[in-house]
Amino acid sequence: MSTIRSTVDTRSEEFAENRESMLGKLAEIDGEHAKAIAGGGEKYVSRHRKRGKLLARERIELLLDEDSPFLELSPLAAWGSDYQVGASVITGIGVVEGVECMISASDPTVKGGASNPWTAKKSYRAADIAAQNRLPVINLVESGGADLPTQKEIFIPGGRIFRDLTRSSAAKVPTIALVFGNSTAGGAYLPGMSDYVVMVKERAKVFLGGPPLVKMATGEESDDESLGGAEMHARTSGLADYLAADEEDAIRLGRSIVKRLNWTKQGPTPKPDYAEPLYSAEDLLGIVPTDLKVPFDPREVIARVADGSDFDEFKPLYGSSLATGWASIHGYPVGILANAQGVLFGEESQKAAQFIQLANQIDTPLVFLHNTTGYMVGKEYEQSGIIKHGAMMINAVSNSKVPHLSVLMGASYGAGHYGMCGRAYDPRFLFAWPSAKSAVMGPQQLAGVLSIVARAAAASRGQEYNEEHDAAMRAMVEGQIEAESMPMFLSGMLYDDGIIDPRDTRTVLGLSLSVIHNGPVKGAEGFGVFRM
Ligand code: COA
Numbered sequence: 226m227s228t229i230r231s232t233v234d235t236r237s238e239e240f241a242e243n244r245e246s247m248l249g250k251l252a253e254i255d256g257e258h259a260k261a262i263a264g265g266g267e268k269y270v271s272r273h274r275k276r277g278k279l280l281a282r283e284r285i286e287l288l289l290d291e292d293s294p295f296l297e298l299s300p301l302a303a304w305g306s307d308y309q310v311g312a313s314v315i316t317g318i319g320v321v322e323g324v325e326c327m328i329s330a331s332d333p334t335v336k337g338g339a340s341n342p343w344t345a346k347k348s349y350r351a352a353d354i355a356a357q358n359r360l361p362v363i364n365l366v367e368s369g370g371a372d373l374p375t376q377k378e379i380f381i382p383g384g385r386i387f388r389d390l391t392r393s394s395a396a397k398v399p400t401i402a403l404v405f406g407n408s409t410a411g412g413a414y415l416p417g418m419s420d421y422v423v424m425v426k427e428r429a430k431v432f433l434g435g436p437p438l439v440k441m442a443t444g445e446e447s448d449d450e451s452l453g454g455a456e457m458h459a460r461t462s463g464l465a466d467y468l469a470a471d472e473e474d475a476i477r478l479g480r481s482i483v484k485r486l487n488w489t490k491q492g493p494t495p496k497p498d499y500a501e502p503l504y505s506a507e508d509l510l511g512i513v514p515t516d517l518k519v520p521f522d523p524r525e526v527i528a529r530v531a532d533g534s535d536f537d538e539f540k541p542l543y544g545s546s547l548a549t550g551w552a553s554i555h556g557y558p559v560g561i562l563a564n565a566q567g568v569l570f571g572e573e574s575q576k577a578a579q580f581i582q583l584a585n586q587i588d589t590p591l592v593f594l595h596n597t598t599g600y601m602v603g604k605e606y607e608q609s610g611i612i613k614h615g616a617m618m619i620n621a622v623s624n625s626k627v628p629h630l631s632v633l634m635g636a637s638y639g640a641g642h643y644g645m646c647g648r649a650y651d652p653r654f655l656f657a658w659p660s661a662k663s664a665v666m667g668p669q670q671l672a673g674v675l676s677i678v679a680r681a682a683a684a685s686r687g688q689e690y691n692e693e694h695d696a697a698m699r700a701m702v703e704g705q706i707e708a709e710s711m712p713m714f715l716s717g718m719l720y721d722d723g724i725i726d727p728r729d730t731r732t733v734l735g736l737s738l739s740v741i742h743n744g745p746v747k748g749a750e751g752f753g754v755f756r757m
Contacts, residue, residue, distance in 0.1 A: 227537040229528035231504050233512060240511035247510045247727065250659035254301075254724050257713060261300045261311030265334030273334050278428075279472050281315050281330040284365050284405065287476045288328065293320040295328075296736045297723065299350055303343035304717030309335045312343035316351035318360065318740055322484040325740050327355035330365035333406060337369030342378040345386075346719045352389040354722075357653055359744035361399045361486065362390065363479060366415050367406030383411065390418040399486055403479045404429040404455070404465075405472055413453075416464060423478045424455035424465040431458060431465075492742030495556030500533035502731065509727035513660040517635045523548055523563035523594050526634065530554060530731045536561070539580055544572035549580040554592070555735035557742070559630075560584040562645065563594035569641050570601045571614035577644065578755065581621035585748030590628040590741060592734065593646045598667065599639025613756040618644040620756075626749035628653045628741045630734060633661035633712070633721065648720050654737045657712045657721045658730075668706035672699040 234240060264270055264280065273280065279287070289295060297317035304310050313335035319328050329351050331338035340348070355362050371379050390400045402419035408431045416422040416431055424431065432453030439445050439452065451457060458465035467482075469475035506529050512521055528534040531552035538550035546566035552559055562577055569577075584591050600606075600615045622629070622644060629652040637647065642663055646652045657663075665671065676695050683690045708714060712724045725733050 227535050228503065229524050229531075229534045229536050231508075231525055231528050231534075232522075233504075233508055233525050235508055235511060239514070243514055244511035246515040247513065247660060251726055254659055254713065257301055257304060257310055260309070264311075264332045265309065265336070269334040278333075278367075278405070280334070281332045281365065281367075284403075284472065284476065285315060285317075285319065285328055285330055287473065288321055288363065288365070288403075288479055289319040290321060290323065294732075294736060295319040296733065296740070298354065299347045299716070299719055300723055301713060301716040302347040302719055303341070304713050306343060306717065308341050308343050310717075311335075312347045313338055313341065314344045314347055316347055318354075318736070321363065322480055324483050324486060324488045325360060325743060326483065327351055327360040327362045328365065329362070331368035333367040333369075336372060337407070338367050339369035339372040340379055340383070341372040341375050343719075344372070345379045345383050348386055349382075350719055350722070352386065354653070355398070356389065356393060356396075357651075357744070358740050359396070359398055359491065360740065361401070361483065361488065362393055362419075363401045363403065363483075364415050364419065366402055366404045366408045366412065368412055369407060370410045370412040380411075387411075387414040387418045390415070394418075394420050401479060401482055403469075403475045404431060405475065406430065409433075409435060409453075421467075421482045422458075422465050423467040423469050423475045423482075424458055425469045425472055425475045426455050428472070429453075429455040429458070429465070490743045491745045493746065494742075495739075496553065497556060499553060499556040500535075502529050502531060503534040504529050506530075506728040506731060509730065513635055513658065513727070517596075517660070517662060518567075520566045521596070521635070523565055523596065523634070526594060526730070527552060527561060527563065530734065531561075532556065539583070540576050544570065544574075544576040546570060547573035547577055549576060551589075554731060554738060557735070557738040558589050559592050559738070560589050561592045561594065564597040564641075564645065567596065567598045567636065568601050569597055569599065569615070569618075569644060570606070571609055571611055574600070574611075574614035574618040574644065578617040578621040581618075581625050582752065584627050585625055588627060588746050588748045590630065590738065590746060591625065591646070593629065593631045593652070595631060595633045595637040595642070595645045595647075595661070596635035597638065597641035597645060598636050599641035600644070615640055615644060617755050617757075619650075620753050622646050622650050624749055624752040626747060628746060630737055630741075631655040632725075632730060632734070633657040633663060634727075635660055635662070636667075637661060637663040638666055653741050655721045656723055656725045656730075656733055657716065658727050659712055659724055660727075661712045661715075661724075662710040663715055663720070664706055664710040668703040668710065671706050672702040675699075675702055 302312040400419040401421045402416040459468035631652040
């Protein structure tokens with residue numbers, strides 16, 4: 226039988242403790258999400274409303290099909306930086322007239338919706354997701370353009386936003402701009418490069434240079450409306466394809482454009498008759514130990530994520546520190562690789578490489594569930610070729626062409642993060658649980674390595690080693706690495722696509738798989754040289 230039988234004792238003290246700790250972390254993350262939702266704060270939100278405008282999130286809500294989900298991406302972008310959490314833009318995937326679209330809405334309540342370096346990074350990520358998954362793009366535009374004091378970080382790389390729009394169009398994936406307000410200078414190319422443009426009457430302002438700049442450049446006297454008003458663009462320049470009477474009308478027009486796209490997904494359709502998991506997602510709160518050094522069985526997670534809790538394990542008797550096997554999620558077939566005991570040995574690496582190749586042979590997406598401290602170190606392992614074996618797994622992950630999804634459940638350290646398809650290995654989506662931690666190694670280990678190196682350096686210089694300084698250095702480094710390994714920090718850096726409630730894992734993976742299937746799902750024809 227391939228149905229997983231859970232052995233989690235939901236009444237145990239340990240379960241209650243784990244649950245308590247996970248709920249605490251979730252509350253903390255909710256608090257940070259609330260900051261992103263609050264946008265520029267009360268003063269700017271009420272000013273925006275007084276102008277008779279909808280908030281960016283309200284625009285998105287009206288655009289989406291009623292009661293359909295919105296998979297928001299990178300909501301904590303810019304966390305820990307000098308900029309507002311969320312980075313003055315909202316990005317995510319939502320369903321419009323039955324079509325999954327990448328939606329990007331600047332938030333005019335945060336610094337006039339101007340793009341700072343984090344806004345740019347978040348927009349690049351959204352553009353990559355749209356391109357990789359063949360998603361039509363809808364931009365809801367109202368922005369002050371580049372954040373002028375930080376222009377040096379965005380001006381030159383930022384050109385890719387416009388490049389991506391026109392490449393999307395060249396790939397026959399439509400792009401739509403709904404312009405609600407200011408869209409000046411570089412921003413004018415958002416509608417300029419889009420296939421379809423809607424502008425709101427008396428609100429949209431699209432020009433390369435506003436009246437003061439024109440006066441400076443040519444001496445010409447002008448006004449907003451004649452330079453870049455919606456009426457002018459609809460009747461004279463032809464940049465606007467549709468003139469909307471108001472914001473609601475612009476959203477209605479946007480929806481009717483999508484309705485006429487004749488969009489069809491290119492990936493295989495899911496099986497319609499799948500079963501729900503046999504165990505409650507609620508249990509996922511109590512499965513991850515508070516101390517990540519204690520391993521947990523990822524099959525307990527799979528039992529709450531996979532259809533019917535059904536998991537056909539591949540090579541169950543070999544390389545037991547990594548579980549590999551076949552399952553389906555919301556009717557989409559997947560291969561799953563899940564760390565079971567933390568460390569990856571040679572056997573696990575070879576098993577992973579074989580399994581990844583098998584998935585490519587049958588065009589099946591892969592899901593990586595991370596909880597690893599990395600590849601095994603030590604004389605015995607080096608001599609038996611752990612580098613070659615790890616490289617084999619990393620080769621397979623790098624050259625695999627089926628879509629990958631990664632979920633950081635617990636630890637994701639060292640090259641283990643790479644082998645399990647970390648951020649640099651281009652998983653289509655990467656989400657983290659609040660319990661996740663990721664770094665080159667654990668904080669104590671890293672501080673310890675620095676201490677050993679410093680001690681050896683002092684000895685080679687013939688100096689005495691100052692133990693007091695060593696202890697202080699270790700404490701400081703441990704604190705720093707601990708902070709930098711936390712999910713909010715990593716999410717702020719755009720190293721994941723969002724921190725999710727473990728209970729939502731099945732839903733989020735299901736939505737991601739559905740999004741992925743907008744494009745074809747095809748395995749690799751060949752891999753690089755595997756070092757045997
Ligand atoms: N860079 C940095 N900060 C900007 C900005 C930009 N491009 N655009 C606006 N801001 C800031 C303002 O300084 C203001 O900050 P403060 O409230 O802390 O003083 C805040 O955002 C709100 O701007 P405000 O002008 O009060 O908002 P508004 O809604 O009345 O007008 C704009 C919004 C975008 C029309 C107006 O700010 C503007 O014209 N900005 C410059 C646009 C431009 O020419 N950009 C160049 C693009 S390359």
